[in-house]
Amino acid sequence: MPPVGGVPSEGSPDPRIYSNGRWLRWDKLERESRYIEFSFAALCKRAVELCPGAMSIASYEKKEGGYNRVFIFTMNNASRIVARLPTRISGPPKLTTNSEVATMKYLQSKTRIPIPKILEWSDNSTNAIGSEYIIMEHAKGIQLHQIWPAMSLEQQIACTGAMVRIIKQMAAIDFPAYGSLYFDNVDIDSALKHSFTTGYVIGPHCGSTYWDCEAHEPRYYISAKPNRGPWFDPAAYCSALIDVGVSRLPPMDASVNEKPSFHGAVAEHIRLLNFGRDVASKLIEDPRIRKAAAPILLHHDLHKRNIYVLDEDPTTITSIIDWQSSSINPAFMHANDVPDFAAHIPTSDEHYQSENLPAGDNTKLCNQAFIAGVRLLMPKLCATWELDDDVARFFEYCHRTYRDGAGILRQVLMDLANRWKELALAGSCPYPLPTSEEWLAHGEEYKALEHAQELKKFVTSRLNTASDGWVPTEAWKETLENHKELYDEFLQNMSEEELKEVWPFDKPCSVVAV
Secondary structure (H helix, E strand, C coil): CCCECCECCCCCCCCCCCCCEEECCCHHHHHHCCCCCCCHHHHHHHHHHCCCCCCCEEEEEEEECCCEEEEEEEECCCCEEEEEEECCCCCCCCHHHHHHHHHHHHHHHHCCCCCCCEEEEECCCCCCCCCCEEEEECCCCEEHHHHHHHCCHHHHHHHHHHHHHHHHHHHCCCCCCEEEEEECCCCCCHHHCEEEECCEEEECCCCHHHCCCCCCCCCCCCCCCCCCCCECCHHHHHHHHHHHHHHCCCCCCCCCCCCCHHHCCHHHHHHHHHHHHHHHHHHCCCHHHHHCCCEEECCCCCCHHHEEECCCCCCCEEEECCCCCCCEEEHHHHCCCCCHHHCCCCCCCCCCCCCCCCCCHHHHHHHHHHHHHHHHHCHHHHHHHCCCHHHHHHHHHCCCHHHHCHHHHHHHHHHHHHHCCCCCCCCCCCCCCCCHHHHHHHHHHHHHHHHHHHHHHHHHHHHCCCCCCEEEHHHHHHHHHHHHHHHHHHHCCCCHHHHHHHCCCCCHHHCCCC
16 A cells, blocks of 8 residues: 555555565575665655645555665655665665765766756665665656667667767766765765865775675675775776775685685685786786776666656657766776667577567667767777777676686686787786696686586576576565476486585575565
8 A cells, every 4th residue: 555645554565675576595685685774654754845736645666676775656746756765785874875966966067968856865874764865856758678679770779879979978077086976075084085076076986896785795804904995096996806806705714605616715716816916917007908997987787777768759868867886987897888778689699588688680780889889989988899808807807706716717817828928918927827737627617617607597597587596576486386396306417415516596495485
């Protein structure tokens, strides 16, 4: 039942609880990490007060993403506004909200990018609502993902061109440092504030990568202290990436975060990260890489669900939403970023399953239009596409070793070492070429990693889950049954200990159905 007069009706679902889905792995932890303690009655009351002419809330819709809870309120006078509350895994308290609002306000003042008007916000959870929040006008139009499949090729290409022009406005802004944008009165140490322009500073990067806020990936600041910026040169930024990798490593004698044997011992991760730091220092000296390291602020998740267009003319962009964690990074960190409206999916891809990304010529032509637009209008981003894939992969994976497995970073380092001279990089690669015995051991470990990844793709496809095991609430019971059946199928050909090593989710009997 919707709240009436700003007060939730008795018997309404608890708005503090995540209810959109369940997980086949770490289900309890995932749901608890998305719980938000706040007063829904106070939020409703404030929403009504911010809508001129409204007396009460006629209805509301709750939408839940991975990091936020969104309430779309429709008032008794038909006006609509949106309230957005962050979960604790979205990023650091206060900073995440302050940076999101500052980024939106700054871009509204410096560009023509259509961004919803913010009516009120708070980065202090001690307010009357009891949580940080942003209340804003509802975006005009319709989400692009809802209308994209029905658009003609000409409309899709025109829409892609319109998005290129929006991205160009962001890419054209010059920044003196890497980090996140904040209002100049943000509550952080003044030593971490770098003056940027009137009313704004660049401060610590608020992306969750740099903070101990991820549900099942704690940080251990043992060998490396938190290194969150701001950073004033690409070498310092790259050093921070390695520090992130180190912070994910538990103590060598700890039993926490048990990983499969092929994931690599903590000591091996430390060894690879030490080499990674040396390789990063060498790479960043190269003029081509420095050219691709320009500080750039881009939308963190610029896909069709965050783009609104006119229903009657979907080539007209009416709003870009969800600016959370949009920060200032070296351009090369976006080397592989292609929005989903411009992603080319070959028709032969057997894993292709999306009604919102029609495979074939349309996506190929949209992809070509996007690439042509970037090359013509955005030299900062274009420079990143000139980098060799092996170099781009290093920056992508150098901080993820304990998440992905030691073999992934080792393979990246080996590829760079093998091609160092071919890539015309100065001096010699700090990572030594492995011996034949080391090649053999790595090959076996890497093969096991690939096998586990292939199994995960198969299982998620068979069960129709997200890669992290997320399942819509309405499909939970059926998915649990299918999960157990599939697990039992594999048990017919391997021991339970062998299966436990590679199975991507919790053992079926350990997952609670209710």
